[in-house]
Amino acid sequence: MQPADDSELAARAAQGDHNAFSEIVRRYQQAVFNAAYHVLGNARDAEDAAQETFIRAFQFFDKFDVDRSLAPWLKRIAVNVCLNRLEAAKPASSLDDEAAPAPDPNPGPEALTVNRARAERIRSELNRLPPRYRLVIELRHFQELSYGEIAKELKRPLSDVKSDLFRARKILAERLKDLYGSSD
Numbered sequence: 001m002q003p004a005d006d007s008e009l010a011a012r013a014a015q016g017d018h019n020a021f022s023e024i025v026r027r028y029q030q031a032v033f034n035a036a037y038h039v040l041g042n043a044r045d046a047e048d049a050a051q052e053t054f055i056r057a058f059q060f061f062d063k064f065d066v067d068r069s070l071a072p073w074l075k076r077i078a079v080n081v082c083l084n085r086l087e088a089a090k091p092a093s094s095l096d097d098e099a100a101p102a103p104d105p106n107p108g109p110e111a112l113t114v115n116r117a118r119a120e121r122i123r124s125e126l127n128r129l130p131p132r133y134r135l136v137i138e139l140r141h142f143q144e145l146s147y148g149e150i151a152k153e154l155k156r157p158l159s160d161v162k163s164d165l166f167r168a169r170k171i172l173a174e175r176l177k178d179l180y181g182s183s184d
Helices: 006-014 018-040 043-063 070-088 109-128 131-142 147-154 158-175
Strands: none
Touching (some): 006 018, 006 070, 018 043, 043 070, 070 147, 109 158, 131 147, 147 158
């Protein structure tokens, strides 16, 4: 028996098929967790957000366009869940990822230590960004949304999104110039 494709699973889930929805969860739980973790920076919070994401998805599957891809839809729900959590708990959580350049495929112990320290420094600086800036960085660089998609997702003008990305990148560049050299 051949596994069902996403559009078939989505159509069945939209009709209330719990087995189809279970398969969707199985296929996408890691991607949804990763999206939540990038925004929240905490595994426990990301697990909770991922669970809430799938609950919301199940509730709104009847509104899902089965001709579209499931992954972006689920990730957007996850980001929205995380955004709601960040706004509810004003002390900002963190954006966390290996944002450093790809390391040498065969690094020695010294290079591993340097790369690990660099990645931790970048994570730390991302964590220090205001939530508004962290979120646009997450959506643009980790979720790979276009500027227009980010504006639509956040229900903000395109000019605000571009401005926030510019400011976030400028802050990060200034804070990380000792890692990558200054362009002065």
